[in-house]
Amino acid sequence: MRALSAALAPPGDGRSVRTALKWSALVLLLLLGVFELLWGPGGLAGTSQAAQRPAGNSVELLARRIGCTAEITADTADLRQGLCTSGGEEIWIATFPEVRAQQAWITEAEAYGGSYLVGDDWVVVLSDATADQLHGLLGGKVVNGADHSATHEHTGGG
Numbered sequence: 001m002r003a004l005s006a007a008l009a010p011p012g013d014g015r016s017v018r019t020a021l022k023w024s025a026l027v028l029l030l031l032l033g034v035f036e037l038l039w040g041p042g043g044l045a046g047t048s049q050a051a052q053r054p055a056g057n058s059v060e061l062l063a064r065r066i067g068c069t070a071e072i073t074a075d076t077a078d079l080r081q082g083l084c085t086s087g088g089e090e091i092w093i094a095t096f097p098e099v100r101a102q103q104a105w106i107t108e109a110e111a112y113g114g115s116y117l118v119g120d121d122w123v124v125v126l127s128d129a130t131a132d133q134l135h136g137l138l139g140g141k142v143v144n145g146a147d148h149s150a151t152h153e154h155t156g157g158g
Contacts (some may be wrong), residue, residue, distance in 0.1 A: 110145040
C-alpha cells in the first residue's frame with residue numbers, strides 16, 4: 001500500500017504536477033478542436049451545405065410555386081438543381097448556398113445567351129413562353145445572356 005501512495009503522491013517540487021496539468025490542458029484543447037472540426041457548423045461529419053440550405057429557397061418549393069414537381073438533377077456544395085415540366089415547357093431551377101456561387105454560374109451562363117430569372121439565391125432558366133409567367137410567380141429580375149442571333153443583311157453586290 002505504501003508503494004501505491006508514493007506513486008500517487010506528487011513530488012515535492014511540483015514541477016511534474018504542473019507539467020501534467022499543461023499536457024492535460026493541451027490534450028483537452030486538441031480534442032475540442034477535433035470535435036469542432038468534425039461536428040461543428042460546416043464540420044466534416046455534419047450535413048452538407050446543400051442540406052443546410054433553408055427550405056424557403058429550395059428547388060422543390062420554387063417548383064411548387066411554378067406548379068410542377070422538380071426532379072433533382074444535381075446536389076453539390078455549389079448548387080442544387082432540378083428540372084420540371086409545366087404547360088409542356090421544361091423549366092430548369094437552381095439554388096445556390098452563396099452569392100459567390102450564384103454569380104459565378106450567371107457569369108458563365110451569360111456567355112451562352114438565353115434569359116434567366118434571378119432571385120436572391122436561385123436562378124430559373126427562361127424560355128420566351130415562360131418568361132412573363134415565371135417572373136409574375138417568383139419575382140426576381142430577368143437577366144439576358146449574350147445575343148447570338150447575329151442577323152446579317154446581305155446587300156448583294158458585285
